[in-house]
Amino acid sequence: MNCISGQIRSQAGQTIALVAVSMVSLLAVAALAIDLTTLYVAKGEIQRAADSAALAGAKALVDSGVTTDPTNTGLQGVAQQIANSYAIAAAFQNNVAGAPAQMVGSPVLNFGLQGNPRVTVSMQKTNLPVFFARIFGNSAAMVSAIATAEAYNPAYSQNNTGSFVAAAPKCVKPFLVPNLDPRSSQPLVDETKGLVTAAAPSFLGEEIELTSPCTGNGNGKKGCNLPGKYVPTAGDYLPMLVSGTHTYCPSDAAPSCGGATTDFEKSTECCDGIAFDFQQCGASTSPATWDQSLDPSGPNGPAQNGLQCLIHTTSNGPPSAVPQQDLLDVSNFTTSSGPPKISPGTFSQTRYNIAGNAVMDTTDSIITVPLFHVPAAMPANSQLTIVGFLQLFVNYVKPPGSGKPGSGKPDLDAYIVNVIGCGNSAASGAAVSGGGVSPIPVRLVHN
Numbered sequence: 001m002n003c004i005s006g007q008i009r010s011q012a013g014q015t016i017a018l019v020a021v022s023m024v025s026l027l028a029v030a031a032l033a034i035d036l037t038t039l040y041v042a043k044g045e046i047q048r049a050a051d052s053a054a055l056a057g058a059k060a061l062v063d064s065g066v067t068t069d070p071t072n073t074g075l076q077g078v079a080q081q082i083a084n085s086y087a088i089a090a091a092f093q094n095n096v097a098g099a100p101a102q103m104v105g106s107p108v109l110n111f112g113l114q115g116n117p118r119v120t121v122s123m124q125k126t127n128l129p130v131f132f133a134r135i136f137g138n139s140a141a142m143v144s145a146i147a148t149a150e151a152y153n154p155a156y157s158q159n160n161t162g163s164f165v166a167a168a169p170k171c172v173k174p175f176l177v178p179n180l181d182p183r184s185s186q187p188l189v190d191e192t193k194g195l196v197t198a199a200a201p202s203f204l205g206e207e208i209e210l211t212s213p214c215t216g217n218g219n220g221k222k223g224c225n226l227p228g229k230y231v232p233t234a235g236d237y238l239p240m241l242v243s244g245t246h247t248y249c250p251s252d253a254a255p256s257c258g259g260a261t262t263d264f265e266k267s268t269e270c271c272d273g274i275a276f277d278f279q280q281c282g283a284s285t286s287p288a289t290w291d292q293s294l295d296p297s298g299p300n301g302p303a304q305n306g307l308q309c310l311i312h313t314t315s316n317g318p319p320s321a322v323p324q325q326d327l328l329d330v331s332n333f334t335t336s337s338g339p340p341k342i343s344p345g346t347f348s349q350t351r352y353n354i355a356g357n358a359v360m361d362t363t364d365s366i367i368t369v370p371l372f373h374v375p376a377a378m379p380a381n382s383q384l385t386i387v388g389f390l391q392l393f394v395n396y397v398k399p400p401g402s403g404k405p406g407s408g409k410p411d412l413d414a415y416i417v418n419v420i421g422c423g424n425s426a427a428s429g430a431a432v433s434g435g436g437v438s439p440i441p442v443r444l445v446h447n
Helices: 002-064 073-091 132-136 154-159 263-269 302-310 346-351
Strands: 108-110 118-129 140-151 175-178 207-210 287-289 327-329 341-343 366-372 383-397 400-403 412-421 442-446
Touching (some): 002 073, 002 118, 002 140, 002 442, 073 108, 263 302, 302 383
Antiparallel strands (some): 108 118, 118 140, 140 442, 207 412, 287 383, 327 341, 366 383, 383 412
């Protein structure tokens, strides 16, 4: 009996020892799992923070105008400053393990790829809590990430190695503009080389007016009747044929919005028409059709009505007389000292809760329009070839009486903000989608 009792006590002791060892192992595995999960989540968060910072820096490169004028050393210096500012601000908006991470050094800019500058951001997060690692004397861990983003202007892709990829801007407005500088009548884009022309510095901040050559009656019913033997000239625009459901439209309660009766007007007011989501630059889908059935011009015509809605104004005329719309100061552009300054109008101040003295980095008044090759004669099939895109700030809609069909008076006044050329080599691969504001996409190229 005593022998059996001794065996039971011995087995119980062994069981307790095994349980104790197992508990230690389970706790170690649990601690290791917690550490790995912490590091995995933190690694994802810091990579997203680095990606966000790099993309913000690349957007600054676009805003600076340096992709349109890549050899301008003054703009390169400005681009460096604002890219640093944008990237740092974006980096600290993304927490890692509940708190902002640290940027390692300053963002690094690479202007070696002419017209397609890149910004690289390095980030790290230290003092992450650990459990299992304490066994080996480590009380904290660290994660890090690197991201590189590019401002991609396909006009300069032939200068770089690798396959050329087309750009596909979003929210393109249906104003077909000839590839001519209204000030000099020289091409904005060199169609032989596919480059933005060497005169690019004069483009940035240039004030232009766009006029429809259509001779209809201004209400969109008689169509776009062109003068005999018409050849597009600098400052003209033709209505682009658009159709389909329109999305991302402003509320009918917004100034001058509601009641649009043509797809042209709706596409001007809205971000996307399904049939007009993307216009590719430098691909087989580049041709666009001008709409012979529509006369866009004149007081209360679809161009002026659509633009009034777009820029939040209830009347025509210079910005000083129309407080609702946002304002653009291009003096920084014209002196190569920085991006243009956008000040909010009363609509943006109220709708988006922006202070009147704030500086905006985007606005609904910035639009993208296609540039087309100027033919010797207008084609019978109404198709025009897109050779690039023009980014404009709509300064104001011309007052009543301007833009009267056949009068040669303009419908809108605008500033040139960026120019994008299609390049001169065949595109391959999926097109790079531009954002809703700029025709020049920003994209991650390395993580």
